[in-house]
Amino acid sequence: MPAAGRHHRGHIVSAGQTLDPNVPGIGLTGCGIISQCLLEGAELAGIPIRAVCDVDREKAARAAQRVGARVRETYEELLADPDIQAVIIALPNDAHYFAALQALDAGKHVFCEKPLTTSAAQSLEVARRAEASGLVFQMGYMKRFNPAFSAVKQRLHQIAPVTTASFRLTVSGDPVLEGPGREPSSWHADIKRAGGGFLVHSGSHLLDLMMFYFGLPEAVWGSLRRDASGNEYTNSFMFRFPDGLYVSLQMVQTRARGLGYAGSTWEEIVEVNGVNGRLAARGADWMGKIPPRATFHPADGEGPRELFTFWESQWAEEMKAFVTGIAEGRCLGSTAADGYRVDYVLEQLKRLENESGALELRYEL
Template sequence: MPKKLERRLRVGVLGAGQIAQAAHFESCTKAANADLYAICDVADDLRERMAITHAAEKTYKNYDKMLADPDLDAVIIATADAFHVPASVRALQAGKHVLCEKPVGLTVEECLELKAVIEKSGKIFQVGHMKRFDAGLQAAKAFIRDEIGDLIALKAWYCDSTHRYPMTDAVQPLIVTSASARKPSSNPKADLRRYYMLAHGCHLIDTARYFAGDIVSVQARLAERAGIWCWFIDVEFASGTLGHLDLTVQVRMDWHEGFQIYGQNGSILGKTYNPWYYKTSEVDIFREADGATHRVLGADGHFYRRQLEGFARTILDSMPMEGADINDGLASVQTMVAIAQSVQSGKPVALADVTGGM
């Protein structure tokens, strides 16, 4: 891991649950330009155990008390989805920068309300679409920006596997739970169609937007059979690029994620791994000019740590934001809502027309 720099962002993590334990605590301790300054969670047993394990400088049971700490620079929101917007608003109003887990919100309206708070605060707000910090995807993005010319078509797929839990259990740290943990008022997994779209669909949508730009409308079909949820989504990009997305949950095979891009001066074929392997995507970039294929190695595949370091660079060094901002997060939610409405109506749905949630 890179050595710690002299100037570092002091980060407080809200929530000591699975995503914090599997990703954010370690990212703070390993980041070159950030430190795990504080942990906040209502569960006393969980909070104190995580503080000892990861050597946090301070702990808080009360979120507002952590936000009142003048030495705290920024907050990572690592809670359940339902708490993302309220927790982000409180942090911004307290004068803290925010890195919020995806999806940024559950409805279009609350995302718009959050956007207004961000603009008023003048603080940095980044959405946790950590795949933007995959070196393979970054190489593909650079080729699209600098060399590919007209982008003709994009196909992307995200297929979660029935075998993913034995795989992730083998590589993730043992996740510690607490009976005192705060939970949303309703069980997020009670509606699996909604849950899978929020958990996985937002990754697929953000990857498509990262490469091909703004989405104007979608037309989606959904099959729910044999314990498989399969969305096929035709996408209209503002650029005129043709798009097709495949979101399938519980395929009977290995994790299957990737993309294929056709352009004027070349093509790109990408294979993305289960994120908990911290393995950079294998992305083959073919240049028509020399008839050769190039693949970046990307030895550093710790996407979550790289995401935090990019967030810290934006704050400490006034660097342009490398990750997803509130407009990206809003567009992701709008697209998910449009997909749900298209499935119901059987017709194309324009993002500009969507309201509410899924």
Template sequence: MKPQYGIIGCGNISRFHFEGLRRAGADIIHISDIHESAARPYIEAFGAAYSADYRELIANPQVTVVSVLTSAKFHREICLAALAAGKDVICEKTMANDADEAEEIMRAAEASGQLFFNSYMKRFYPAVQQAKALLPRLGRLFSAQVRAYQRWEGQYYEHTDGSEHQWVLDGYGGAVVKCAGSHMIDMTLHLLGRPESLYANVDFIPGSQIDRKATALFEYADGLVASYETAIHPLDKIGHERDGWDESLEVNGTKGRIQVYTVKWDASEHRPALLVHYDNETGTSTEYRYDAIDPFHVEMQYFHDCLTQRKPGAPNHTDGFYVDVIIAAMMESSRRRASVDLDWRGR
């Protein structure tokens, strides 16, 4: 049976989901947002029903897939309700507000037997997919460096309190780690697997819970250490394309190196991500330059195909849980000023 989509949340991120589903030929039949004005363009484009209360959408017997595009603080409530109603779920990152909520969603998804996908779209860059394929050629991995620097408007380092930026916490439940760094945490897990422990320092605007920079060491059982850093910054012309977007991942092994450079998340259809592979045996470097694509579109097509064929895929509820475990451990490590063993809770 062809999936019938209900979309909850019509904020900034939703336009990428709507367009990706449109390209996939999906049927969007019900849309919910507390602000009808935000939903109206999509209601008219898809001929969908509207409700301000998301519970009416979940109760619609024709909806088979619920796409949760609200801020993370609402994900637990909506995802659990959708799963209890027998719906498949697509959930934007981060999967939940914290690791406990993420575990609850994960276990509910497993118990329900429904399909569940967590939207970490950067896995769908061709450069990232090729990097994954090249990893076995690197030999024994011994180090990695991961960076997620994003230029945000505002004085995040000069202010002595966070009152001006409270909207970030109200909307997302966190600042740079959740909004910018979570994607590269997922990327690290996707390519390197789960670390055993980590040590982190998280820098907050004084007197607030607004994290503006976080640095961590992800420690693996075989001696591999991945150095991770994410930061809000004011620098206009840094990064791969000198546009203030400075996000990359480098993995080093005994037989070579891969480097992935991503591009600004909301302009990917104009500029491609870049992969560089160095092969130590031949002493050559190969650049993989692909046509520009929007990874949201690839991701939505993939999710739609999985839902149509009734087959599981990734990133899923477990992947979303892993990211939230890492974020929680980083905050704990920073508070304790100590390394923290990662509790995967029996996974």
């Protein structure tokens, strides 16, 4: 079974502390909403961004001013900049494929926002090219660096053997449950350009976490429902792993308000049960601004222990991992191969809208 990427906190400095002055020159392509999170992470980690580009010149100018970077007119110009050794791809999902291949062809290390591409076939091609290049290619699955979810990973051995696990996400929103479709307000809401809806945007993160914890599932069954626009607003799946472990994934968009411990619009819960204890992690917003929580219920009878209740930037941690990984010559987060595996599983899950029974998962990498 291919190994998941690993996060080694011991190699990473504290947020706000400047890294080695010989850090690679990093360029950013795409200055939309997600780039603001990544720029914040770079700022907190003391990582300079040297150049940015975007088809929207005003967005590029604002991003450049924020971090003191140069504006490049085109992506090709950014890649040709001799001061740039690594690029952050924060473009719409349907642009990831060509942007990633261009960066690899130019000999640049790559940080690519998720998903890797909008199809498993394209993701497999990029992953193979990334592995052959010898360059660091890290996916933007920042939940591996969320302190609560990371705490669960670090303590899995303490509750082993694991017997059951569940991943649940409930989000307040206004899904089009029935009736005519709606015009997408941006590429993010365009099912074709994004490669999917709720399942791709949020489910991909939970799949990456699941694989980070337990490896690769070998089969899945379940169901999903789409609204008239094609958005997968209700998803319920059961995964089987080679060691006999069964893990559930449930995702739903609802008009309910005041969710979770923070009374927010977001409730994300991961629970792992083992013979020797129980671990649980809870998040209250996708951006990680509200302090997450992690709880350990040990087998010694001392009661639950709160592992994490304060804030730490998942964005800063993943940016530090990217730079540290380049220095060490290895990816310290989700690899391009991990990105392909998530995209492959997503593609199979979409089949469950019309198929019943278990689907065997056969990875090509």
